[in-house]
Amino acid sequence: MKTFLENIKVAFQSLALNKVRSFLTMLGIIIGVGAVVAMLSIGTGAQNMVLENIQDIGSNLIIIAPGEQDQDSGYEQMLGMQKQDQLKIKDVEAIKRQSELIDGAIPVILSSSIASYLGDNSKVSIYASSREAEEIYNFEIETGNFYTDSDVANSSNVAVIGQTVIEDLFGKKNPIGELIKIDGKNFTVIGTIKEMGTDQFGNDQDNMISVPITTAQNKLYGLDYINLILAKARNEQVIDSANTEITNILRKEHNLRPDESNDFTVRSQTQILDIVGNIANIFTITIAGIASISLLVGGIGIMNIMLVSVTERTREIGIRKAVGAKNKDILIQFLIESVVLSISGGIVGIAFAVIVSILINNLTVLDTSVTIFPIILALSFSSVVGLFFGIYPAMRAARLNPIDALRYE
Amino acid sequence: MSDKLINISNISKIYKLGKVDVKALRRIDLQIREGEFITVMGPSGSGKSTLMNILGCLDTPTNGKYLLEDVDISQLNDNQLAAIRNKKIGFVFQNFNLLSRSNVYRNVELPLIYSNNNLGRKKKVLEAIDSVGLTDWISHRPSELSGGQKQRVAIARALSNDPSIIFADEPTGNLDSITGEEIIAIFQKLNKQGKTILMVTHEQEIARHSQKIIYLRDGLIGKKEKIDNPIDAEDHLKKMPRIEDRVN
Ligand SMILES: Nc1ncnc2c1ncn2[C@@H]1O[C@H](COP(=O)(O)OP(=O)(O)OP(=O)(O)O)[C@@H](O)[C@H]1O
Ligand SMILES: [Mg+2]
Numbered sequence: 001m002k003t004f005l006e007n008i009k010v011a012f013q014s015l016a017l018n019k020v021r022s023f024l025t026m027l028g029i030i031i032g033v034g035a036v037v038a039m040l041s042i043g044t045g046a047q048n049m050v051l052e053n054i055q056d057i058g059s060n061l062i063i064i065a066p067g068e069q070d071q072d073s074g075y076e077q078m079l080g081m082q083k084q085d086q087l088k089i090k091d092v093e094a095i096k097r098q099s100e101l102i103d104g105a106i107p108v109i110l111s112s113s114i115a116s117y118l119g120d121n122s123k124v125s126i127y128a129s130s131r132e133a134e135e136i137y138n139f140e141i142e143t144g145n146f147y148t149d150s151d152v153a154n155s156s157n158v159a160v161i162g163q164t165v166i167e168d169l170f171g172k173k174n175p176i177g178e179l180i181k182i183d184g185k186n187f188t189v190i191g192t193i194k195e196m197g198t199d200q201f202g203n204d205q206d207n208m209i210s211v212p213i214t215t216a217q218n219k220l221y222g223l224d225y226i227n228l229i230l231a232k233a234r235n236e237q238v239i240d241s242a243n244t245e246i247t248n249i250l251r252k253e254h255n256l257r258p259d260e261s262n263d264f265t266v267r268s269q270t271q272i273l274d275i276v277g278n279i280a281n282i283f284t285i286t287i288a289g290i291a292s293i294s295l296l297v298g299g300i301g302i303m304n305i306m307l308v309s310v311t312e313r314t315r316e317i318g319i320r321k322a323v324g325a326k327n328k329d330i331l332i333q334f335l336i337e338s339v340v341l342s343i344s345g346g347i348v349g350i351a352f353a354v355i356v357s358i359l360i361n362n363l364t365v366l367d368t369s370v371t372i373f374p375i376i377l378a379l380s381f382s383s384v385v386g387l388f389f390g391i392y393p394a395m396r397a398a399r400l401n402p403i404d405a406l407r408y409e
Numbered sequence: 410m411s412d413k414l415i416n417i418s419n420i421s422k423i424y425k426l427g428k429v430d431v432k433a434l435r436r437i438d439l440q441i442r443e444g445e446f447i448t449v450m451g452p453s454g455s456g457k458s459t460l461m462n463i464l465g466c467l468d469t470p471t472n473g474k475y476l477l478e479d480v481d482i483s484q485l486n487d488n489q490l491a492a493i494r495n496k497k498i499g500f501v502f503q504n505f506n507l508l509s510r511s512n513v514y515r516n517v518e519l520p521l522i523y524s525n526n527n528l529g530r531k532k533k534v535l536e537a538i539d540s541v542g543l544t545d546w547i548s549h550r551p552s553e554l555s556g557g558q559k560q561r562v563a564i565a566r567a568l569s570n571d572p573s574i575i576f577a578d579e580p581t582g583n584l585d586s587i588t589g590e591e592i593i594a595i596f597q598k599l600n601k602q603g604k605t606i607l608m609v610t611h612e613q614e615i616a617r618h619s620q621k622i623i624y625l626r627d628g629l630i631g632k633k634e635k636i637d638n639p640i641d642a643e644d645h646l647k648k649m650p651r652i653e654d655r656v657n
Pocket of ligand 2: 459578
């Protein structure tokens with residue numbers, strides 16, 4: 001034990017003797033470990049944020065999107081890269097009428113438009129839906145009211161606006177009852193929505209105006225389809241059967257023959273969580289790839305410098321052997337040295353990652369967190385790298401014949 | 410146990426240099442009894458260092474039998490040889506061979522680090538340093554010491570694990586005559602305390618401090634000379650002109 005501590009001390013001494021060299025050798029490990037720990041903390045932060053957001057909208061939610069998607073195109077769908085027109089308002093009506101397992105369903109059109117008030121312009125997100133959106137999407141009304149069924153039936157020009165829109169267009173003024181223009185059309189503000197914060201992609205959810213779905217279709221965008229249907233299952237237990245039920249209703253509604261595939265996709269929160277999990281996995285695998293390459297490069301650097309060190313210190317090895325060091329003692333001494341080298345690199349890398357993570361936390365909306373898991377992982381990996389790449393140089397040192405080592409010039 | 414601390418018979422060492430065989434030692438026999446102080450002399454290349462290295466278990470003979478305290482050295486593996494070097498042998502080199510990055514204490518402690526016995530380690534180190542008179546220099550590094558002081562550190566290191574025998578290959582070779590005499594004084598003191606010492610030197614003057622001189626020539630032992638009245642280094646030092654005297 002005492003020899004072991006002695007060895008660690010000797011290792012630090014000889015590393016301190018060549019500070020620049022030791023640092024350059026560690027750089028590979030520092031970058032590798034630093035990148036991995038930082039990316040994992042960012043990844044954890046992003047994932048937590050997505051999950052939080054999804055949980056915010058309620059876990060019984062079922063999302064029906066146009067077009068058929070398998071798990072892999074979930075990405076594109078989420079990013080809105082596919083434009084499809086298979087879903088109509090009458091589908092929502094059919095689901096509401098026929099389904100026994102849901103509490104409600106709403107049509108949704110997501111878009112963006114220019115809103116203006118007395119000459120002030122602002123680009124806003126449009127979230128068009130029906131009266132039930134207030135409950136299903138968890139909109140919380142601050143002042144005024146949400147639009148009614150009759151507003152939807154009549155395609156009324158009424159708007160419920162978010163906090164950012166109020167700030168941009170009205171400042172301190174009370175917006176209720178005021179006339180604003182959306183894409184040049186007049187709308188009356190009938191309600192305001194409480195602050196909702198940012199979503200997982202850092203978008204401002206308060207820069208939003210909600211209008212009746214029919215108004216959006218007929219007066220703003222001239223569409224006969226909708227982007228999404230959101231339905232709320234009675235409870236978590238019936239989500240899967242509700243999925244099946246909705247699928248059957250829509251297949252019938254769309255007159256699909258048994259051999260035809262769905263022209264829509266029904267997904268529950270749990271499935272979306274799975275997708276998020278998949279994306280997170282891809283992310284993790286990518287990180288692991290980067291990590292292994294940089295640890296490999298770092299390890300080769302360590303092996304190289306340890307070989308140099310063994311050669312430089314041949315005489316020292318000879319002296320130690322002359323006074324009774326066994327092969328094992330020399331082996332351990334050099335192994336400890338390479339492990340100390342790589343673990344020091346790992347620790348510096350972690351410190352570096354923690355700083356990056358704190359910076360990101362303070363400068364962006366991402367809530368990053370460095371957890372203990374990647375730190376333990378990084379430390380164990382860097383010690384394994386130190387051991388693996390240190391073993392060959394250490395064995396060369398250990399095998400030296402005492403008299404040859406002493407004679408070395 | 411026989412009265413022979415060391416008993417070698419028929420020891421040969423052949424270096425192969427390409428096609429040429431260099432016979433550094435040819436079938437040497439030699440016995441050393443406990444408590445002896447012996448000097449090996451001989452021309453350059455006669456095999457003195459080769460013999461010392463084999464006796465010190467730093468090198469292995471090509472042929473022959475080597476008994477150290479009745480243990481057959483030629484039968485031992487690397488680990489067992491390391492243990493012998495650690496516990497039975499102290500080696501002093503011409504060029505000191507100290508660890509340049511470690512201070513006096515650490516250098517002297519080195520053999521004890523590699524022996525399993527941790528008991529009284531500090532005391533042993535301090536005693537060894539004291540016996541060569543370097544107590545005031547304990548935390549200095551070799552680069553801050555004179556040649557004579559370095560050789561004292563090397564002797565202290567050879568002593569610290571209390572070996573059966575000390576081998577010294579030209580211990581005064583890099584030192585001036587007074588400093589060399591001081592080193593020999595230390596050896597004589599150790600010998601009086603019972604240590605067995607085998608030393609190589611080129612100087613008759615130095616050799617005459619020991620009890621016996623063995624002459625090597627072309628890898629063979631020539632005559633052996635018994636010294637009836639070895640020079641006492643302490644006395645001799647008193648008679649030697651001081652440096653100050655010579656300067657004036
Ligand atoms: N490693 C080696 N490889 C080949 N030949 C060697 C080696 N070591 C010593 N020799 C040869 O063995 C012979 C004896 O060498 P050794 O060093 O024992 O002489 P020495 O008596 O110590 O000489 P010196 O007084 O110069 O130190 C010499 O001829 C030398 O060239
Ligand atoms: Mg020699």
